[in-house]
Amino acid sequence: METSNPHAVIVSSPGVGHLVCDLELGHRLVSDHNLHVTFFVVVESNSSAGESELVQSARTRKLLDIIELPPVDISSQVEPNAPIFTRLTTVMREIRPTLSSAISDLKLSPTALIVDIFGTPALDVADEFHMLKYVFVTSAWPLALILYAPILDKEVEGEYVVQKQPLRLPGCMPVRPEDVVDPLLNRTKHEYSVFLQVGLEMRQSDGLLVNTWEDLDTPTLKAMREEEGYGSVPVYAVGPLVRPVGPPxxxxxxxxxxxxxxxxxxxxxxxxxxxxxxxxxxxxxxxxxxxxxxxxxxxxxxxxxxxxxxxxxxxxxxxxxxxxxxxxxxxxxxxxxxxxxxxxxxxxxxxxxxxxxxxxxxxxxxxxxxxxxxxxxxxxxxxxxxxxxxxxxxxxxxxxxxxxxxxxxxxxxxxxxxxxxxxxxxxxxxxxxxxEKAWNEGGSSFNALAQLVKQCELNSERQRVKAP
CATH class of the missing domain: 3.40.50.2000 (Glycogen Phosphorylase B;)
Structure with missing residues (x-):
């Protein structure tokens, strides 16, 4: 692979919800910050028409190099009706050899790998190519919960949903037991272990991108940046990223x-x-x-x-x-x-x-x-x-x-x-x-992505120095 200007790889797991945000993140990196972006879409055999339409629409914008990765067979590992956290993290773990091969075939050497919340098992691929590794998640408060979950696992006895008091998250609004996310509803299920593992893998990344902006989530963002219990991972508020309005x-x-x-x-x-x-x-x-x-x-x-x-x-x-x-x-x-x-x-x-x-x-x-x-x-x-x-x-x-x-x-x-x-x-x-102000030039989210791109540039330079 050749080295050139900073080049990021975004890997989107199956599903319309995160595909929308992942595509918009890619478009922002290209249009606002001149980053080269290769976008990998992990396809499932039962992919929806909505996913196909999103990919086709993104191709018409011609900002991203979009590559579809073929489906992987996980039928021997998970039940057909397995919870989404278990199913999609398994897909992303099994896609690693295919993803690694696809990255090797790229003409430009990538400097950063960005995955969504289900893609943390694929972060290992970044290490093969000396890339920075980031995780892009939706909302900030649930992110605080997933980062703190390994500590809650040790602090709380019994099921979370039967606790008499809200679950304490340092610096954040506490989580009422009836509001906990689905993977935390039963600590004996495999999905619970998967959820904890994703939280631990996020802590090993070079940064977390969140689809919010500073003024919307000030206390939660501050807590994740300052409280040691969240793992001391850099947090970038890069939203709001939403589906664009279709053509007339x-x-x-x-x-x-x-x-x-x-x-x-x-x-x-x-x-x-x-x-x-x-x-x-x-x-x-x-x-x-x-x-x-x-x-x-x-x-x-x-x-x-x-x-x-x-x-x-x-x-x-x-x-x-x-x-x-x-x-x-x-x-x-x-x-x-x-x-x-x-x-x-x-x-x-x-x-x-x-x-x-x-x-x-x-x-x-x-x-x-x-x-x-x-x-x-x-x-x-x-x-x-x-x-x-x-x-x-x-x-x-x-x-x-x-x-x-x-x-x-x-x-x-x-x-x-x-x-x-x-x-x-x-x-x-x-x-x-x-x-809207957050995305104006000089706004908080615009600046957060600029910082991310700066890290990509520094890593690109490191890659050049190491290259034979």
Missing amino acids: SSRSELLDWLDEQPVESVIYISFGSAGVLSAQQITELASGLELSQQRFIWVLRPPSKDKACNDVLAYLPDGFLGRTHDLGLVVTKWAPQSEILGHGSVGGFLSHCGWNSALESILNGVPMIAWPLYAEQKMNATKLAEELGVAVRPKIAPTKGIVGREEIEMMVRKVMAEQEGKAMRDRVMELKNSG
């Missing part, structure tokens, strides 16, 4: 409908690509929307991912579509979320609180109803509602029971039509402006 040529009919609605009058409802509700909860949500008499766009999925369903609309209450015909739309296929949230007619977002969706909502000045379902979403929901003040949430956690129609009506009206919603909208607009 791909304009959806949903946007035409939104054009006809009053300003900030529509609530958008979506639970992400993997979020599903029970049949009973679908009924209650539909009834609550109808009671609220607020305009809506609802992306509706079948009650279970494993259940064959030819007619998702059959789960709606009898007559619902007819009675709400003038109020809203129910969508059963893909919806252009970035464009919908950016439309002036949208005034609220009922969301599963995936961090990508939360950032999209904030950057469009849209307050939320927090409806967490899995992964770190419960922590995100608590942050959005209690720390940032840009969301309301039901009294009962959606993962613990059914949220009733009356409470749904109350939350929708609160966000869309009442004074509390206006206050949240004012607050979220402040965060929107703050996030």
Whole structure:
């Protein structure tokens, strides 16, 4: 391989959520900081259409060299229904020989390897090529938890979810037992061990990149940088990185409908690509929307991912579509979320609180109803509602029971039509402006990536000196 200007390699594990952020990170490194970036996409045999579309869209921008790595067979190591942390970290461990070979074939010698949270097993490849190694994660507070988890493992007796007191994270907001991330729900499961291992591997990296900005997560970022319990790894706040708005040529009919609605009058409802509700909860949500008499766009999925369903609309209450015909739309296929949230007619977002969706909502000045379902979403929901003040949430956690129609009506009206919603909208607009400033030249996130690029340049120089 030849040496040249600094060259980073980004490896994205399967899945739409992190692929969105990883691609945007690559685009920022190229367009704002003139870094050369090779982007490896780890493909699974059952990759979604959304992943293919993201990769194709990135190719049209022509900023990244995109290489797809073929699927690896992990069927002998994990069950088909293994938790995502176990499954994807296994994929990334098994992809190492293929990745190493692909890096060897590159014309330019890379100076840094960046992986997402599931890719820490692949960090070993960086050592083969004397590269710096970084991990790019979504939100800051869950990152603090994963870094501190090896210490909690020794400090806490029994299951975390039955503790009487919140889990203490030095310098950070404590984590309520009911909010802990899925891998910590059962300490006897293999996924728990995998989670601890990822935290330890992160501590061995040269830095952690977080999809946030300094003003959004000041106390948490400060704690991770100053408290020894987090491993003393450099932390770079490089967000907000979100999916770009699609070209006008791909304009959806949903946007035409939104054009006809009053300003900030529509609530958008979506639970992400993997979020599903029970049949009973679908009924209650539909009834609550109808009671609220607020305009809506609802992306509706079948009650279970494993259940064959030819007619998702059959789960709606009898007559619902007819009675709400003038109020809203129910969508059963893909919806252009970035464009919908950016439309002036949208005034609220009922969301599963995936961090990508939360950032999209904030950057469009849209307050939320927090409806967490899995992964770190419960922590995100608590942050959005209690720390940032840009969301309301039901009294009962959606993962613990059914949220009733009356409470749904109350939350929708609160966000869309009442004074509390206006206050949240004012607050979220402040965060929107703050996030945009972070990416201006000289802003905190712009400068953080500049520091990262400087480290890449120094390592490139070291590689030249060592080269025979």
